[in-house]
Amino acid sequence: MTILLVLIPLGVVLLGIAIAFFVWAVRDGQFDDLESEGARILFEDPRS
Amino acid sequence: MSVAVAPLPETCFHCGLEIPEGIRLYAKVLSAPRAMCCIGCRAAAEMIEAQGLSDWYRRRAAPPGAPARTLSRARDESGVFETAEIAESFLGDSDAGRRSASLLVEGLACAACIWVIEAHLGRLEGVHAVRVSLTERRIFVDFDPARVSLRDVVLRLAEIGFAARPDRPSEAALLERAEHRSALIRLGVSGLGAMNVMSYAVALYAGAFEGIEAGSVALMRWMGFLVATPVVAIAGRPFFEAAWRELRVGRPGMDVPVALAIGGAYLVSVWAALTGEGEVYFESICMFVFFLLLGRHLESRIRQRSASLSRSLADSRPVIARLQEPTGERVVPAERLEVGDRFRVRAGETVPADGVVLEGASEVQEALLTGEPWPRSVGSDATVVAGSVNMTSPLLVEATRVGDRTTLASILRLVDRAQSERSPAMRLGDRVGSIFVGLVLVVAIANALVWSWLDPARAIWTTLAVLVATCPCALGLALPAVTAATTHALARAGLLVTRAGVLEDLARVDRFVFDKTGTLSAGEPRLVAIDPVADVDAALALELARALERDAEHPVARALRRLRPGERIRPLAIAFDDLRVVPGEGVEGRFGGRRYRIGRPDWVVASTRSAASDAAPRAETLERVVPPIGLRTTPVVVLLARDAVPLAWFGFDDPLRPEAAAATAALRADGFALEMLSGDPSPGAAEVARVLGLEVARRAARPEDKVERVEQLQREGARVAVVGDGVNDGPVLRAGDVSIAMGSGCDLSRLGASAVLLRDDLAVLPTAVRAVRRMRRIAIQNVVWAVAYNLAVLPLAVTGSLPPWLAALGMSTSSLVVVGNALRASRLPGAEEEVR
Numbered sequence: 001m002t003i004l005l006v007l008i009p010l011g012v013v014l015l016g017i018a019i020a021f022f023v024w025a026v027r028d029g030q031f032d033d034l035e036s037e038g039a040r041i042l043f044e045d046p047r048s
Numbered sequence: 049m050s051v052a053v054a055p056l057p058e059t060c061f062h063c064g065l066e067i068p069e070g071i072r073l074y075a076k077v078l079s080a081p082r083a084m085c086c087i088g089c090r091a092a093a094e095m096i097e098a099q100g101l102s103d104w105y106r107r108r109a110a111p112p113g114a115p116a117r118t119l120s121r122a123r124d125e126s127g128v129f130e131t132a133e134i135a136e137s138f139l140g141d142s143d144a145g146r147r148s149a150s151l152l153v154e155g156l157a158c159a160a161c162i163w164v165i166e167a168h169l170g171r172l173e174g175v176h177a178v179r180v181s182l183t184e185r186r187i188f189v190d191f192d193p194a195r196v197s198l199r200d201v202v203l204r205l206a207e208i209g210f211a212a213r214p215d216r217p218s219e220a221a222l223l224e225r226a227e228h229r230s231a232l233i234r235l236g237v238s239g240l241g242a243m244n245v246m247s248y249a250v251a252l253y254a255g256a257f258e259g260i261e262a263g264s265v266a267l268m269r270w271m272g273f274l275v276a277t278p279v280v281a282i283a284g285r286p287f288f289e290a291a292w293r294e295l296r297v298g299r300p301g302m303d304v305p306v307a308l309a310i311g312g313a314y315l316v317s318v319w320a321a322l323t324g325e326g327e328v329y330f331e332s333i334c335m336f337v338f339f340l341l342l343g344r345h346l347e348s349r350i351r352q353r354s355a356s357l358s359r360s361l362a363d364s365r366p367v368i369a370r371l372q373e374p375t376g377e378r379v380v381p382a383e384r385l386e387v388g389d390r391f392r393v394r395a396g397e398t399v400p401a402d403g404v405v406l407e408g409a410s411e412v413q414e415a416l417l418t419g420e421p422w423p424r425s426v427g428s429d430a431t432v433v434a435g436s437v438n439m440t441s442p443l444l445v446e447a448t449r450v451g452d453r454t455t456l457a458s459i460l461r462l463v464d465r466a467q468s469e470r471s472p473a474m475r476l477g478d479r480v481g482s483i484f485v486g487l488v489l490v491v492a493i494a495n496a497l498v499w500s501w502l503d504p505a506r507a508i509w510t511t512l513a514v515l516v517a518t519c520p521c522a523l524g525l526a527l528p529a530v531t532a533a534t535t536h537a538l539a540r541a542g543l544l545v546t547r548a549g550v551l552e553d554l555a556r557v558d559r560f561v562f563d564k565t566g567t568l569s570a571g572e573p574r575l576v577a578i579d580p581v582a583d584v585d586a587a588l589a590l591e592l593a594r595a596l597e598r599d600a601e602h603p604v605a606r607a608l609r610r611l612r613p614g615e616r617i618r619p620l621a622i623a624f625d626d627l628r629v630v631p632g633e634g635v636e637g638r639f640g641g642r643r644y645r646i647g648r649p650d651w652v653v654a655s656t657r658s659a660a661s662d663a664a665p666r667a668e669t670l671e672r673v674v675p676p677i678g679l680r681t682t683p684v685v686v687l688l689a690r691d692a693v694p695l696a697w698f699g700f701d702d703p704l705r706p707e708a709a710a711a712t713a714a715l716r717a718d719g720f721a722l723e724m725l726s727g728d729p730s731p732g733a734a735e736v737a738r739v740l741g742l743e744v745a746r747r748a749a750r751p752e753d754k755v756e757r758v759e760q761l762q763r764e765g766a767r768v769a770v771v772g773d774g775v776n777d778g779p780v781l782r783a784g785d786v787s788i789a790m791g792s793g794c795d796l797s798r799l800g801a802s803a804v805l806l807r808d809d810l811a812v813l814p815t816a817v818r819a820v821r822r823m824r825r826i827a828i829q830n831v832v833w834a835v836a837y838n839l840a841v842l843p844l845a846v847t848g849s850l851p852p853w854l855a856a857l858g859m860s861t862s863s864l865v866v867v868g869n870a871l872r873a874s875r876l877p878g879a880e881e882e883v884r
Binding site: 004005008009011012015018019022023026027031032033 | 181182225228229232233236237240241244248264267268271274275
């Protein structure tokens with residue numbers, strides 16, 4: 001069961017990375033407008 | 049003889065707005081010619097069709113809904129953005145010398161609007177980037193000031209039917225956004241943390257039954273500690289801060305036991321992890337924090353959406369002022385005004401500050417502040433308030449209160465406060481919570497004292513068991529979870545709540561009072577018949593009526609002004625003098641020395657001398673004003689008269705909303721008393737009430753009658769929900785225990801209303817009252833369950849027969865039961881029938 005000593009801390013490190021990414025995404029404003037972004041991809045102007 | 053007038057297809061296929069007089073535009077969409085209200089709409093429609101995206105018209109949620117007169121209005125208004133000082137105050141800097149601006153836009157309805165705006169604006173020379181936010185109802189533009197101006201952007205938007213206004217994000221809005229972001233971060237941290245800690249806990253639970261190495265136990269505990277610490281420190285912070293605030297003001301609420309539970313369980317778990325004795329509760333803490341934050345977050349998101357709906361009030365905050373200086377007139381931003389400054393307000397402009405009129409006589413409309421849609425006459429020495437609209441002629445005003453001290457600003461502050469209030473039920477929850485926490489503390493201390501005398505070694509663990517067993521987690525979640533679930537479900541169905549506590553009030557309502565025009569009916573009457581009485585023909589009568597109603601904003605006036613089929617637009621040949629709108633009655637004007645009136649029949653034929661209070665002549669005239677046979681069945685009848693002699697009758701119909709009958713029937717079946725309060729005196733109103741089976745206590749009720757009636761009902765013990773669209777329902781909406789405004793109603797009705805029917809769909813009402821009644825039942829079940837559980841385990845904990853791990857398990861289960869029960873509220877009652 002010594003593998004736990006590696007895997008569990010590794011899980012915690014991944015958790016930390018996930019949280020860091022989440023915080024970055026929120027600060028970047030990616031969660032400010034949940035309605036328009038999902039739809040915009042459907043209406044992309046082919047010209048640009 | 050009556051002349052039938054066939055109804056027109058009067059709305060634009062693209063934007064859904066009324067087609068203005070004289071516009072004959074068509075675009076081929078979905079293989080049929082469709083009427084368009086403006087060139088912009090036609091261009092947009094053709095563009096959409098050409099790109100094979102015309103399915104948009106089938107799929108979109110709603111048409112944009114901005115006034116079709118947007119363009120001409122925008123031309124008049126946007127001129128001020130040419131003034132460098134004004135434009136400068138709206139612009140931010142962007143990369144490479146470009147400027148950025150944010151514009152508030154009206155009429156954003158769905159994702160399709162985003163596409164149209166971004167495509168249309170993006171093709172404007174000099175515009176570098178466009179981003180539309182549906183949530184904030186804003187457009188962010190990045191442009192090159194050398195090639196394009198703010199005004200061009202506003203006009204370009206007006207071309208496709210969207211009214212936009214440059215806007216500076218207020219301090220409050222920035223603060224709100226920062227708050228929202230940190231709430232989201234806390235939610236994420238607690239959610240991710242809880243999942244991980246839970247997985248360690250599962251290993252520990254399994255180990256307790258199947259056997260586990262001591263080293264692994266220690267590892268799981270320390271990992272739990274490592275993850276739970278940031279969760280408590282970051283995500284749990286608002287609870288500690290709120291508890292500290294409550295303690296400092298001496299009013300412990302629900303946050304105190306919550307903070308105590310989190311803090312206590314955390315400290316004990318840390319102690320257990322350090323010493324290797326006892327149990328750790330890291331997973332319970334994390335789950336608890338996560339669920340609490342989730343409930344709060346969902347609720348605040350919905351409130352934020354309602355706030356962005358009512359934000360249009362803040363938008364009417366005056367923007368510019370025409371400052372009078374010895375050197376001449378200068379246009380400045382309104383906030384640049386100081387007390388004592390003199391400014392001019394042109395007709396049609398918004399008054400930028402509270403002040404006293406020095407010169408000029410005019411009428412101002414203060415619908416925004418008083419709810420009264422009819423303009424008030426002002427002359428020298430009269431006071432005017434910021435935010436009101438000058439209707440007829442220019443005024444010179446000296447400022448008495450400016451900026452944040454104006455009446456409008458203080459009303460806006462009141463609104464903000466109302467929106468952040470805690471609901472009565474939450475306050476009740478707080479009170480119960482504070483009694484509860486006091487009891488728990490007393491019991492815990494007594495327990496510790498007794499056990500330290502009986503058996504000091506077991507004192508700490510039994511005390512802990514007491515604290516954990518009585519943890520008010522379930523109680524703390526009982527109300528917020530079910531309120532959040534219901535609020536969310538109703539918002540999806542189309543009823544947005546504007547402040548806390550509305551749902552509880554709605555659950556207690558036993559009577560609904562409906563306005564008719566605009567609420568039960570679509571509110572846009574159509575002219576269906578003209579019946580001349582005297583020596584005039586239908587065409588002349590219509591000409592006179594249109595000239596009288598030239599500037600009136602009443603629905604009847606709009607119906608009169610709309611062109612008939614085959615009619616060409618031409619200038620009005622008659623110009624009345626002294627046009628005057630008489631609230632609730634009609635319009636009066638002079639032409640060729642004769643007095644003309646159009647409006648309520650009894651008022652129209654009343655001579656000037658016999659005032660309304662003069663009963664005898666009025667009764668006599670009433671007999672003369674019975675509409676001709678052909679118009680008896682028409683719901684709305686208006687009379688035109690010259691010097692109190694009837695000239696012609698106009699018949700309008702006002703079709704009921706298709707769902708009105710089903711909605712009122714459903715409400716009646718649920719045991720509500722239903723009543724109609726309408727200002728409409730015609731037999732048509734009585735007919736509507738008869739068809740829908742509504743009581744009518746007051747006929748032809750004026751705004752003050754309506755308020756009086758609602759207050760009378762309340763004195764009789766009824767709890768009244770008022771449903772109105774707000775053109776003159778502002779006051780009565782505020783009188784109701786609960787007020788529900790139609791989403792398409794005016795700003796003020798939405799502001800005064802406790803809830804807004806987003807899609808004007810009355811069918812949501814029966815669903816909503818069933819949902820809130822069930823919400824109340826679920827809330828009671830939850831509280832009873834939580835309290836019963838805590839009371840049941842307390843004796844076990846006190847006697848020391850409950851090991852702490854079992855207490856923790858029970859606590860989590862109890863919370864999950866409460867959350868699960870609350871989730872039942874997120875499915876609306878009767879939703880199955882609606883789908884079918």
